[in-house]
Amino acid sequence: MEGQSRLRIEKLNVYFGQNQVLKNINLTIPEKKITVVIGPSGCGKTTLLKSLNRLLDEQEGVRVEGRVLVDGQDIYQPDIDVTQIRKRMGLLSQKPQVLPMSIYDNVAFGPRLLGVKARQELDELVEKYLQLAGLWDEVKHRLSEPASRLSIGQQQRLCLARGLAVEPEIILGDEPTSALDPQSSRNVELQLLSLKQDYTIILVTHILRQARRLADYVAFLYFGELIEFGPAPEVLTVPQDPRTRAYITGEIS
Amino acid sequence: MKNAQPKIDALHLKRRQRKESFFKLLMAASAFVVLGCLGLILVTILWKSLPALKLSMITRMPGSGYYLGKEGGILNAIVGSLQLILGATFLALFVALPAVVFLHSYLQKKSFLAETIRFSLDVLWGIPSIVYGAFGFLIMITFKMRASLLAGILTVAMVELPILSRAMDETIKLVPEELKEATYSLGANRWQTTTRVILRQVFPGLVTAVLMAMGRGLGDAASVLFTAGYTDKITTSLFQPVATLPLAIFFQLNSPFPEVQQRAFASAAILTLLILIISLISRSLSRRLSRHKIL
Numbered sequence: 183m184e185g186q187s188r189l190r191i192e193k194l195n196v197y198f199g200q201n202q203v204l205k206n207i208n209l210t211i212p213e214k215k216i217t218v219v220i221g222p223s224g225c226g227k228t229t230l231l232k233s234l235n236r237l238l239d240e241q242e243g244v245r246v247e248g249r250v251l252v253d254g255q256d257i258y259q260p261d262i263d264v265t266q267i268r269k270r271m272g273l274l275s276q277k278p279q280v281l282p283m284s285i286y287d288n289v290a291f292g293p294r295l296l297g298v299k300a301r302q303e304l305d306e307l308v309e310k311y312l313q314l315a316g317l318w319d320e321v322k323h324r325l326s327e328p329a330s331r332l333s334i335g336q337q338q339r340l341c342l343a344r345g346l347a348v349e350p351e352i353i354l355g356d357e358p359t360s361a362l363d364p365q366s367s368r369n370v371e372l373q374l375l376s377l378k379q380d381y382t383i384i385l386v387t388h389i390l391r392q393a394r395r396l397a398d399y400v401a402f403l404y405f406g407e408l409i410e411f412g413p414a415p416e417v418l419t420v421p422q423d424p425r426t427r428a429y430i431t432g433e434i435s
Numbered sequence: 436m437k438n439a440q441p442k443i444d445a446l447h448l449k450r451r452q453r454k455e456s457f458f459k460l461l462m463a464a465s466a467f468v469v470l471g472c473l474g475l476i477l478v479t480i481l482w483k484s485l486p487a488l489k490l491s492m493i494t495r496m497p498g499s500g501y502y503l504g505k506e507g508g509i510l511n512a513i514v515g516s517l518q519l520i521l522g523a524t525f526l527a528l529f530v531a532l533p534a535v536v537f538l539h540s541y542l543q544k545k546s547f548l549a550e551t552i553r554f555s556l557d558v559l560w561g562i563p564s565i566v567y568g569a570f571g572f573l574i575m576i577t578f579k580m581r582a583s584l585l586a587g588i589l590t591v592a593m594v595e596l597p598i599l600s601r602a603m604d605e606t607i608k609l610v611p612e613e614l615k616e617a618t619y620s621l622g623a624n625r626w627q628t629t630t631r632v633i634l635r636q637v638f639p640g641l642v643t644a645v646l647m648a649m650g651r652g653l654g655d656a657a658s659v660l661f662t663a664g665y666t667d668k669i670t671t672s673l674f675q676p677v678a679t680l681p682l683a684i685f686f687q688l689n690s691p692f693p694e695v696q697q698r699a700f701a702s703a704a705i706l707t708l709l710i711l712i713i714s715l716i717s718r719s720l721s722r723r724l725s726r727h728k729i730l
Contacts, residue, residue, distance in 0.1 A: 269622030
């Protein structure tokens with residue numbers, strides 16, 4: 183596992199003002215697997231996710247210590263171009279956040295940022311990534327419609343397509359199904375399962391059943407500390423730490 | 436004793452309902468005062484201006500003896516006001532938009548500089564326009580300028596700047612943080628995020644802000660009193676004086692001749708109509724431009 187990983191977190195501490203939100207996190211994310219981060223609300227799951235693509239930079243009063251290594255390179259080095267880091271990690275947020283433009287332009291947004299201008303090339307990319315996100319058949323006749331007219335489940339898959347279109351290596355999901363109805367959630371989950379052949383996926387969730395359905399590896403966070411990390415069957419059925427056990431059996435939430 | 440509780444509840448409920456009815460009535464009355472004010476102003480202006488409302492008011496310029504009650508119109512002031520307002524709004528926008536984008540995309544929300552800029556804009560907004568007029572006049576004297584379209588444009592732009600900036604500021608504030616994050620996470624930098632996503636999202640709001648500032652500038656008399664001057668011709672150069680509708684009203688209202696006073700009200704009706712048209716355009720534009728806006 184160590185040899186295959188390209189994303190490593192070392193001694194990561196994150197502070198919001200005086201408040202320490204993440205405490206000395208050390209974690210190696212397995213390549214082309216789904217790693218699910220579980221833990222009670224406010225335990226730092228989202229912060230951990232946002233620290234990986236430096237979205238924390240956009241929040242005020244945040245201090246980050248430690249290293250996040252992507253292919254051995256620390257993304258918190260001052261000379262790193264933050265946009266390049268973010269491009270390598272597609273983000274799915276809790277509530278699907280479509281851009282205020284057409285369905286087509288949403289997917290083409292990333293490629294255009296990268297300088298793709300030829301209409302035919304864009305057409306191909308838009309189709310390819312909408313297919314990959316399992317949305318093409320539903321929207322192929324209405325690509326010029328505002329993205330906001332899609333149903334919320336379709337919007338989330340559009341966000342997935344848009345994120346994939348910048349050709350990231352890693353997909354970050356911050357409870358990406360929490361705003362969706364069960365059928366749409368299922369669709370997004372199926373897409374994630376099929377995508378793990380090509381992508382490393384890190385998923386934050388508070389739904390244990392979802393963790394069971396998707397996870398290859400599970401990390402349990404509690405009050406900003408990484409309590410336990412390991413293959414999903416082990417952590418979810420025979421957890422080593424009593425706190426993990428308490429969380430999984432529903433004693434703490 | 437058992438029945439006492441429901442009785443109290445019923446009494447309490449009645450009192451609550453009565454209280455609500457009372458406040459509802461009070462609020463409805465306030466809303467009618469608002470409507471009534473607008474209605475009263477419009478009716479008064481129209482009624483007073485009716486004898487003078489002829490097509491020639493908007494198609495002709497003041498002839499000789501116009502201010503003594505003879506033939507003519509106020510085309511000079513209509514055109515002048517439009518020249519002035521377009522110039523001033525363009526100039527104000529040219530400063531306000533970059534300032535607001537800087538405020539949002541490059542400064543931290545609660546930073547000292549951001550707070551200071553916002554506070555300054557609020558103070559500028561509160562300064563009466565006569566003070567801007569006096570300030571513009573002082574600048575003119577310093578640079579030995581005459582009252583002119585240019586001086587008017589500069590002064591009205593100063594009046595519009597805080598209105599425009601703060602209105603745009605409030606609009607951009609409503610952009611959800613998650614939308615910015617979504618854009619950043621696609622690898623967009625701040626400039627790209629601002630120009631390609633945020634401004635697109637707030638575009639309808641920006642148009643409304645521009646038209647609001649235009650409406651305010653169009654009706655302002657005090658700022659142009661010393662700076663723009665007045666002329667009975669249509670201005671063809673930035674360095675000539677320019678006629679404006681508020682001053683046309685002011686001068687005609689001061690006249691001892693009833694015919695001219697009626698024309699002052701006709702001019703007021705025309706000015707009000709212009710502002711009404713701007714408001715309607717602003718509404719329809721912002722509705723049409725909201726097609727892609729996310730909620």
